[in-house]
Amino acid sequence: MAFSHPWVLWLLPLAILPLVLQRSHAKSYSWVNMLPKDPLSDLIGLILKILAVFTLLFIILGLAAPHTLTQKVERTGIGAQIALVLDRSASMDDPFSGSNDMSGNTTVGETKSVAAARLITDFVKSRKQDMFGMITFSNSAMYVLPLSENKKAVIAAVAATSGNALFQTNIGSGLTSSAGLFDKVPDSGSRAVILLSDGAGRVDADTQQKIKDWFDRLHISLYWIVLRQPGGLSIFNENYKPQENQPLPPEIELYEFFQTLKTPFKAYEAEDPKSLQSAMNDINEREKKAIKYLEKIPGRDYSNICFAIAAFMIGLLLGVKYLEVKTWH
Amino acid sequence: MVENIKAFSYHIGWRNRGRHPGRHASTQRGMGMEFRGHTTLLSYPDPRRIDIRQTIRDPLEQVYVRLFNQKSATPVYVICDLSGSMNFGAKTRKIKLAAEIAESVAHSASQNHDPFGFIGFDEVVREDWISTSSFKSHRAIAMAESLKDYHPPAVNCGGIADVYQYLPARERSLVFLISDFHMPNVMLEAALSNLLRHHIVPVVLWDSAEYRNLPEFGLTNVSDAETGEKRTLFLRKELRDKIIESFESRREEIYQLFMRFDMPPFFVEGEFDADMLTEYFHQFVAA
Numbered sequence: 264m265a266f267s268h269p270w271v272l273w274l275l276p277l278a279i280l281p282l283v284l285q286r287s288h289a290k291s292y293s294w295v296n297m298l299p300k301d302p303l304s305d306l307i308g309l310i311l312k313i314l315a316v317f318t319l320l321f322i323i324l325g326l327a328a329p330h331t332l333t334q335k336v337e338r339t340g341i342g343a344q345i346a347l348v349l350d351r352s353a354s355m356d357d358p359f360s361g362s363n364d365m366s367g368n369t370t371v372g373e374t375k376s377v378a379a380a381r382l383i384t385d386f387v388k389s390r391k392q393d394m395f396g397m398i399t400f401s402n403s404a405m406y407v408l409p410l411s412e413n414k415k416a417v418i419a420a421v422a423a424t425s426g427n428a429l430f431q432t433n434i435g436s437g438l439t440s441s442a443g444l445f446d447k448v449p450d451s452g453s454r455a456v457i458l459l460s461d462g463a464g465r466v467d468a469d470t471q472q473k474i475k476d477w478f479d480r481l482h483i484s485l486y487w488i489v490l491r492q493p494g495g496l497s498i499f500n501e502n503y504k505p506q507e508n509q510p511l512p513p514e515i516e517l518y519e520f521f522q523t524l525k526t527p528f529k530a531y532e533a534e535d536p537k538s539l540q541s542a543m544n545d546i547n548e549r550e551k552k553a554i555k556y557l558e559k560i561p562g563r564d565y566s567n568i569c570f571a572i573a574a575f576m577i578g579l580l581l582g583v584k585y586l587e588v589k590t591w592h
Numbered sequence: 593m594v595e596n597i598k599a600f601s602y603h604i605g606w607r608n609r610g611r612h613p614g615r616h617a618s619t620q621r622g623m624g625m626e627f628r629g630h631t632t633l634l635s636y637p638d639p640r641r642i643d644i645r646q647t648i649r650d651p652l653e654q655v656y657v658r659l660f661n662q663k664s665a666t667p668v669y670v671i672c673d674l675s676g677s678m679n680f681g682a683k684t685r686k687i688k689l690a691a692e693i694a695e696s697v698a699h700s701a702s703q704n705h706d707p708f709g710f711i712g713f714d715e716v717v718r719e720d721w722i723s724t725s726s727f728k729s730h731r732a733i734a735m736a737e738s739l740k741d742y743h744p745p746a747v748n749c750g751g752i753a754d755v756y757q758y759l760p761a762r763e764r765s766l767v768f769l770i771s772d773f774h775m776p777n778v779m780l781e782a783a784l785s786n787l788l789r790h791h792i793v794p795v796v797l798w799d800s801a802e803y804r805n806l807p808e809f810g811l812t813n814v815s816d817a818e819t820g821e822k823r824t825l826f827l828r829k830e831l832r833d834k835i836i837e838s839f840e841s842r843r844e845e846i847y848q849l850f851m852r853f854d855m856p857p858f859f860v861e862g863e864f865d866a867d868m869l870t871e872y873f874h875q876f877v878a879a
Contacts, residue, residue, distance in 0.1 A: 289815040292680065296774075298838070
């Protein structure tokens with residue numbers, strides 16, 4: 264309990280005025296001793312004085328505006344902060360690798376970027392309580408949208424990813440930028456980066472360390488959706504034998520690096536829109552865990568209650584005034 | 593002014609010693625009608641009063657004269673309470689009623705050729721409300737007239753104890769003691785003890801608004817006219833009955849108290865009727 268204007272409380276002594284000051288409108292009576300003792304009258308007199316005291320008391324209290332302090336209530340809810348990191352390299356405009364029609368022939372189907380945009384739009388629409396941010400990258404990261412609850416902005420941003428692009432894939436830059444999205448935003452308890460790329464690029468050791476530190480510090484989990492190029496290497500291929508005297512292919516290297524992250528990591532490989540969708544669905548399910556957060560509840564203002572009580576008492580006093588004898592002397 | 597004042601007739605049941613001729617039985621020898629006895633011409637050398645029958649009957653052959661008592665004037669006083677409680681009154685304030693009574697007494701005294709004096713008291717005897725005994729009642733009546741507009745402050749009536757000092761010390765007087773007697777019995781008894789030399793007529797002024805004409809129902813605050821004591825009253829039938837009961841027992845109490853001093857009280861409530869005072873003298877004072 265606190266007061267907005269505590270100095271008004273200095274007026275509280277005024278409340279005993281009705282006890283100190285005598286009522287001036289008292290009728291003069293020749294000899295009060297002649298009046299027999301009447302407990303009921305004395306009681307009413309006392310109650311009226313107390314009523315007057317409390318009326319003043321509550322008015323002064325009301326002027327001092329008492330209120331309770333801000334309370335923090337722990338709430339649970341669903342809601343994640345998700346940064347979308349989309350590959351904008353030119354290869355994204357290629358069709359999916361294994362899109363076969365019913366007859367088994369390879370067909371030119373939906374391009375990767377269009378499928379990705381479509382599915383991400385659906386994903387964004389299905390997640391009502393999430394905050395989305397967006398980074399695209401090709402040869403370097405492009406800051407598109409900070410973490411925001413505005414779904415329209417996200418969908419517009421996703422739609423804007425289509426277009427001409429460059430040929431490089433700078434994943435490291437994209438990831439560090441995405442971590443930067445979370446930097447000044449309060450933690451909702453569920454943070455994820457969805458990295459959507461085809462193929463991979465090499466990430467130098469410094470950037471790797473940076474990514475590892477930031478993801479750990481900001482509690483960001485990573486979902487990596489690899490859109491496999493036709494004939495490309497599968498990161499889940501356990502039979503792959505690294506060639507001697509050759510560096511590891513970038514996909515494998517990146518996959519191994521991501522597995523060393525301290526925060527949760529999950530990789531998906533998508534060869535067609537369907538598998539991409541299942542990957543998105545899986546992420547959808549995973550990021551539905553309940554999150555706990557503290558909600559601030561503003562303090563309650565009691566001055567109106569004080570005034571209401573005072574008004575009620577004044578009403579009572581006025582009622583008594585109505586009962587007052589007017590036809591004497 | 594004087595024409596409106598209604599007089600009453602009064603008499604006294606005792607002999608006064610006033611030298612001034614008047615209407616009342618006296619112990620004073622003089623040119624009266626009341627035969628008192630004989631004495632010798634030598635001791636009362638008034639040849640006009642020689643009683644020939646008594647003179648020739650005396651074997652010692654002394655000359656006798658007849659002695660008579662004259663009728664003398666008796667000082668009449670009004671002692672009036674000017675305390676705060678006298679300011680009370682629904683139609684007429686008690687103090688105004690007291691002034692009317694004082695005027696009536698003054699007028700009656702003037703008709704009877706008696707000297708009239710007025711003494712007012714509240715906490716003390718009020719020197720500014722004193723009119724010394726005089727055969728000319730005009731000054732006293734003027735004072736009573738101004739008393740009608742006097743609003744007593746909140747003071748008690750303690751001066752009643754000293755009022756005897758302002759009355760003639762040797763001459764018995766007829767004193768109308770006008771008050772509501774809203775004072776402790778002890779105070780009243782002490783004062784009356786000092787006034788026993790005189791013939792006191794206590795005029796008890798009460799107002800029906802004090803007890804009988806209370807409002808039917810409601811809340812009110814009252815403050816004592818003298819002490820300022822405050823009370824809240826929730827007037828209802830029960831309380832009104834209790835108040836009336838309280839006043840009736842007070843009336844009985846005052847009556848008993850005055851009767852112990854052999855001073856029958858004369859109650860006035862709301863209105864003064866001079867005829868009632870005449871009646872009072874017929875009833876209580878032997879002619």
